[in-house]
Amino acid sequence: MSEITGHRSTATAVVHESYSFACMRCGHGWEQSYEIEHHVDGNGADMVMYVADGRVVPSPLTRPTCQNCDNHVVRIMRAGQVSAVQRSVQRQRSAPEAAPAADGAVEVPKEHHHWHLSDLLHPFHRKAS
Numbered sequence: 001m002s003e004i005t006g007h008r009s010t011a012t013a014v015v016h017e018s019y020s021f022a023c024m025r026c027g028h029g030w031e032q033s034y035e036i037e038h039h040v041d042g043n044g045a046d047m048v049m050y051v052a053d054g055r056v057v058p059s060p061l062t063r064p065t066c067q068n069c070d071n072h073v074v075r076i077m078r079a080g081q082v083s084a085v086q087r088s089v090q091r092q093r094s095a096p097e098a099a100p101a102a103d104g105a106v107e108v109p110k111e112h113h114h115w116h117l118s119d120l121l122h123p124f125h126r127k128a129s
Contacts, residue, residue: 011037011049018079021064028068031079032060 018033035051050057064074 011039013038019060020077020079021060021066022075022077023066023068023071024073024075025071026066026069028066030067033079034060 015036015038016033017036018031020029020031022029032052034057037049037051039047039049041047048059050059061076063072064076065072066074
């Protein structure tokens with residue numbers, strides 16, 4: 001690995017990409033940003049290195065691994081998808097309890113929604129054309 005790390009300064013181009021991931025086995029969701037470094041190897045062939053948190057890592061697109069259960073059945077989505085769902089859950093959890101209205105009527109508080117994998121993936125299902 002030190003040989004690869006020594007060549008990081010020779011990148012011909014660096015592209016920044018972020019992805020959202022959802023494990024289809026346990027439902028864990030996470031996001032990761034990458035620096036994608038383009039290099040030319042000793043034979044003149046193009047090669048790409050993925051760098052996450054300062055470390056060279058395997059491409060997340062070839063065989064992603066769940067950070068929670070180590071399963072490889074992982075859905076890859078555009079950046080921001082997991083954090084958007086997490087923000088929605090936090091808003092629902094922090095919503096204030098219903099108070100009596102000015103006319104004295106009392107509203108029934110909404111039940112808390114339990115999120116499942118299908119809830120996380122629902123926004124990404126495409127309708128058939």
